[in-house]
Amino acid sequence: MKTTSSCLTLLAALLLSPSLSAQDYEVPRTNWGQPDLQGVWNFSSDVPMQRPAQYGNRQFLTEEEIAGIQAARAARDAGTDAALAIGGVDESYNDFWVENAGIGDTVRTSHIVYPENGRLPPLQDGAIADQGVYGGGTTGESRPVRIGAGGIGTDGPEDRGLSERCLVGFNAGPPFTPSLYNNNVQIFQSRDTAVILTEMIHDARIVPLYESRQAIPELHEDLGFYTGDSKGYWEGDTLVVITRNFNGLAASFGSSGTSADKVLTERFTRVSFDTVNYEFTVDDPATYTDQFTGIVPMTKVAGQLYEYACHEGNYGMVNILRGARVAEQLEAEDS
Numbered sequence: 001m002k003t004t005s006s007c008l009t010l011l012a013a014l015l016l017s018p019s020l021s022a023q024d025y026e027v028p029r030t031n032w033g034q035p036d037l038q039g040v041w042n043f044s045s046d047v048p049m050q051r052p053a054q055y056g057n058r059q060f061l062t063e064e065e066i067a068g069i070q071a072a073r074a075a076r077d078a079g080t081d082a083a084l085a086i087g088g089v090d091e092s093y094n095d096f097w098v099e100n101a102g103i104g105d106t107v108r109t110s111h112i113v114y115p116e117n118g119r120l121p122p123l124q125d126g127a128i129a130d131q132g133v134y135g136g137g138t139t140g141e142s143r144p145v146r147i148g149a150g151g152i153g154t155d156g157p158e159d160r161g162l163s164e165r166c167l168v169g170f171n172a173g174p175p176f177t178p179s180l181y182n183n184n185v186q187i188f189q190s191r192d193t194a195v196i197l198t199e200m201i202h203d204a205r206i207v208p209l210y211e212s213r214q215a216i217p218e219l220h221e222d223l224g225f226y227t228g229d230s231k232g233y234w235e236g237d238t239l240v241v242i243t244r245n246f247n248g249l250a251a252s253f254g255s256s257g258t259s260a261d262k263v264l265t266e267r268f269t270r271v272s273f274d275t276v277n278y279e280f281t282v283d284d285p286a287t288y289t290d291q292f293t294g295i296v297p298m299t300k301v302a303g304q305l306y307e308y309a310c311h312e313g314n315y316g317m318v319n320i321l322r323g324a325r326v327a328e329q330l331e332a333e334d335s
Helices: 063-090 315-334
Strands: 039-042 112-114 184-189 193-198 204-210 229-235 238-244 263-272 275-283 292-300
Touching: 193 238
Parallel strands: 204 229
Antiparallel strands: 039 184, 039 292, 112 292, 184 193, 193 204, 229 238, 238 263, 263 275, 275 292
């Protein structure tokens, strides 16, 4: 796989100091009066996307539950470090390389907050339930390949997963979903445009801004894109981004469904010096029986975003295909 990225641009040590409480916070403004969301933000999290059943409809952990989780994590980390000291390179990742620690003292039981049980809604009849990742099953033995990684064969790059092709994948979204590393995004603003640059896949979404949701023009339905067509507007101090025209060549969310009928609504609200609340709602009636909403806090960091260089460093794709050709040649020689 591609490893030329800066996997750990932002560790907790880079976090800026806490600020005033949300009630007392006055959102900074750009020169043209819009809320200033610019900077590098980290959305690392160890909160599950879907809520474990034991929490029911409860959104937040208690202090006792948080302490228990922290103690269990410390014990697990100690065991991992001991294994590394013995096993060395036999271990692929430990917490030194993984960037998924929760930040802040308010810990949710899940990122999904609607439906109230914190779970994804049931799938529609006939919707693809699980397209698999990392060598698992796919939608079939024919193209298009909609999974993130793995693939249906090695005849050409089109048979490999979307992330292996550096098209989309992992946590880049949209929407953003915390993953093992590269959970970073940089926001740029001008008077009539916002740019959302993800570290993973180093994809830049250029979002034109309009007066209101009603003023947003829609593209013709025949035009489709892997990451959709994003347009936005300001709703008070919240930047709202509406994304339509997904091309259907990727899963709707996770590894389920397709994206053809999906409409994604994202909301960026700066609630303190170092926190932007990121909220997303997926409305995909072809895949799910209801829409669903997630909240992922993003924390400002005193670092810069380095280029992931996915395409430029994609040695994995070249070597997969080269290895397949060598295997074919050896098989032909043996026969």
